[in-house]
Amino acid sequence: MKTYKSYLFDLDGTVYHGNEPIVSAIHFINKLANSHIPYGFVTNNSTRSPKQVAKRLNGMGILAEPWQIMTSSVATASYLQANMPHSSLYIIGEEGLFEALAAFAQTEDKPDAVVIGLDRAITHEKLSKAARFVANGADLIATNPDAMITTESGLVVGNGALVAAVAYATKTEPIVIGKPGAAIVEAAIKQLKLDPRHTVFVGDNYDTDLLAGIHAGIDTIHVQTGITTDLSAYKIQPTYSIPSLDDWPI
Numbered sequence: 001m002k003t004y005k006s007y008l009f010d011l012d013g014t015v016y017h018g019n020e021p022i023v024s025a026i027h028f029i030n031k032l033a034n035s036h037i038p039y040g041f042v043t044n045n046s047t048r049s050p051k052q053v054a055k056r057l058n059g060m061g062i063l064a065e066p067w068q069i070m071t072s073s074v075a076t077a078s079y080l081q082a083n084m085p086h087s088s089l090y091i092i093g094e095e096g097l098f099e100a101l102a103a104f105a106q107t108e109d110k111p112d113a114v115v116i117g118l119d120r121a122i123t124h125e126k127l128s129k130a131a132r133f134v135a136n137g138a139d140l141i142a143t144n145p146d147a148m149i150t151t152e153s154g155l156v157v158g159n160g161a162l163v164a165a166v167a168y169a170t171k172t173e174p175i176v177i178g179k180p181g182a183a184i185v186e187a188a189i190k191q192l193k194l195d196p197r198h199t200v201f202v203g204d205n206y207d208t209d210l211l212a213g214i215h216a217g218i219d220t221i222h223v224q225t226g227i228t229t230d231l232s233a234y235k236i237q238p239t240y241s242i243p244s245l246d247d248w249p250i
């Protein structure tokens, strides 16, 4: 087992299950904090701000500050700053996305890009506006491609399905920021000033977390505490697979 200098963690299935903290992960993360080993969290959730996510983690006994949280909304802002810094936007999303993109001008008059994050008050009118702007040449940017997400009331339609409506209507390929894309991992590495060669991504879901790490070119640890239980079908394997973080020495 390799000794890493910094760690990135997925949240659901890795650090907690819904409102239930995963004890092995909490112990591990607090050991990192006490040893001054840098760590951060990477979440596809675009609706919450880093401050809200940190507060939730704190409530579970996890030491986390807002700057350690990379949401797909903050990663989208980071992508836009790097690639189209003065662009005007049409935004579909919730509080976390509007807050992250506050530095950008918003317009419904020929926006340079349409950004779509999960909006639980989505309407046909909002999707139609987005599609018209994209048809007129605006870039289509997705905070994340989640098909469905787990909530207390069961599975609900995720942001990927909203983006797909506009992509299908306009025959346009979206730029995807969240996991399994590399951009969100790259944004976390940049924000936390980590060395990617000595950083490992810890996650439960092969198709999102581990692929995001693999796409970003960093090592990955699969924890068997969540979604993916069988890795045998995958051609590219994670660097390590362990039952839980109790099995990982720091």
Ligand SMILES: [Mg+2]
Pocket (backbone or CB within 6 Å): 010, 011, 012, 013, 014, 203, 204, 205, 209, 226
């Ligand atoms: Mg997960």
